[in-house]
Amino acid sequence: MGATLTIRKDLSKRLEQLAKTTKQSKSALASQAIEDFLTVQEWHILAIKEGIAAADAGDIIGHEEAVAELKKWRQRAS
Numbered sequence: 903m904g905a906t907l908t909i910r911k912d913l914s915k916r917l918e919q920l921a922k923t924t925k926q927s928k929s930a931l932a933s934q935a936i937e938d939f940l941t942v943q944e945w946h947i948l949a950i951k952e953g954i955a956a957a958d959a960g961d962i963i964g965h966e967e968a969v970a971e972l973k974k975w976r977q978r979a980s
Contacts, residue, residue: 907932 909917921928956962963971 917928917931920926921931924931
């Protein structure tokens with residue numbers, strides 16, 4: 903299935919430059935960019951839904967406990 907998109911002039915110029923530099927078509931680059939964007943957005947929405955479900959199930963910790971855990975992570979990373 904194809905689609906027609908209208909993009910801002912500045913984005914069009916950047917896309918054209920990238921296409922020339924990478925020797926790929928503008929269509930292929932735009933398609934990859936859209937796929938990458940959708941993948942991230944879908945993951946983000948799923949993570950939010952999982953967080954809401956966990957909170958609804960009471961699977962949460964208090965602020966103090968969260969801060970203490972983050973401090974442990976920081977110490978291990980040092």
